[in-house]
Amino acid sequence: MKEVKKQGGLNAEIQSRIGHQLRAMYDDVVRQGVPDRFAELIKKLDGPEAAAQVVGDTDKNNGGD
Amino acid sequence: MPLTNQLRDDILASVPSLRAFAISLSGNGDRADDLVQETLLRAIANIDSFQPGSNLPAWLFTILRNLFRSDYRKRRREVEDAEGNYAKTLKTQPAQNAHLEFEEFRLALDKLPQDQREALILVGASGFSYEDAAAICGCAVGTIKSRVNRARSKLSALLYVDGADDFGPDNTVRAVIGGNS
Numbered sequence: 001m002k003e004v005k006k007q008g009g010l011n012a013e014i015q016s017r018i019g020h021q022l023r024a025m026y027d028d029v030v031r032q033g034v035p036d037r038f039a040e041l042i043k044k045l046d047g048p049e050a051a052a053q054v055v056g057d058t059d060k061n062n063g064g065d
Numbered sequence: 066m067p068l069t070n071q072l073r074d075d076i077l078a079s080v081p082s083l084r085a086f087a088i089s090l091s092g093n094g095d096r097a098d099d100l101v102q103e104t105l106l107r108a109i110a111n112i113d114s115f116q117p118g119s120n121l122p123a124w125l126f127t128i129l130r131n132l133f134r135s136d137y138r139k140r141r142r143e144v145e146d147a148e149g150n151y152a153k154t155l156k157t158q159p160a161q162n163a164h165l166e167f168e169e170f171r172l173a174l175d176k177l178p179q180d181q182r183e184a185l186i187l188v189g190a191s192g193f194s195y196e197d198a199a200a201i202c203g204c205a206v207g208t209i210k211s212r213v214n215r216a217r218s219k220l221s222a223l224l225y226v227d228g229a230d231d232f233g234p235d236n237t238v239r240a241v242i243g244g245n246s
Contacts, residue, residue: 014221019189021170026190029085035098038080041105042073051109 066117068109076108079122082191083129089186090133092175100136104129120197127201130183173223177216184212185220 045051066072083104087097107128108115115124174182180202187198188209195213199206 011221014225015217018217018220018224021167022174022185022190025167025170025174026085026089026186029088030081032081032084034077034080035084037098038101038105039077041102042077042109045068045106045109047068048110048112051106051112055103055106055110 066112066115068112072112072115072121075121076105076125079125080105082122083125086126086186086191087129087133089174089190090130090179090183092171100129100132103132107132123193123197123201126187126191126193127203130201170224173220176223177219181212181216181219184209185216188213 045054080101083101084097087100087104088094091097091100104125108125115121174185177185183202184198187193187201188195193201195206195209199209202209
C-alpha cells in the first residue's frame with residue numbers, strides 16, 4: 001500500500017557529502033575562536049544597564065545611515 | 066539572572082558558533098561580526114529575562130536570528146554582494162580545488178530560501194536538536210523537519226544535478242561549473 005520511493009545508496013552518499021561540506025564551512029569559522037573585540041566587549045560591560053546604553057547609542061547611529 | 070562571571074564565560078564560549086551561524090546566514094564576514102556584537106549587547110541588556118539552567122546557546126541564537134531577520138528586511142538589496150566575501154573571512158585559504166568546491170557549495174546554500182537555509186544550518190551544522198531549532202525559529206518541530214528535508218534535496222539538485230549515474234568527484238565539479246545558474 002505504501003509506495004515509498006527508495007532512497008538509494010548514492011542518494012545517501014550525496015547527503016553525507018552535503019552534511020560534510022556544511023560542517024566544514026561552519027567549523028572553519030568556529031575554529032577561529034573568539035576575536036579580541038568580543039572578549040573585550042564582554043569584559044567591559046559590567047551589567048545590563050551598560051549594554052542597554054551601548055545598544056541605544058548604536059540605534060541612534062544607525063538612524064543616520 | 067544576574068550577569069555572573071560564569072555567565073560571561075558561557076556567553077563568550079558561544080561566540081565562535083554564533084559567528085559561524087551569522088556568517089552562514091549573511092554570507093558576509095563583516096556584517097556577521099556586527100550581528101554578533103549586537104547579539105551580545107542585546108543578550109546582556111536583557112540578561113534578566115534569561116532563565117537560569119535553560120539553553121544559553123539556543124537563547125543567543127534566537128536573538129541573533131531575530132536581529133538578522135529584521136536587518137535583512139531593511140537591507141535586502143545589499144545581500145547580493147555575498148559572493149566571494151565569505152572566502153575572505155577564512156584564515157586558512159583552502160587549496161585551489163577544494164576552494165572551488167567550497168565556493169560552489171556556498172553559492173548553492175545562498176540559493177536556498179532563508180527559512181530552509183537557517184533550518185539546515187541549525188540542525189546540520191550547529192548541532193541543535195529539531196526541538197531547539199524549532200524554538201529558535203519560532204515554529205513547529207514538523208516545520209523544521211520539512212524545511213531541513215527540502216533544503217537537503219534542493220542542495221543535492223543544485224550540486225549534483227547529473228544524478229546517480231554520473232555521480233563522482235569530477236562530475237560534481239563539472240556539473241557545477243557548466244551548471245545552470
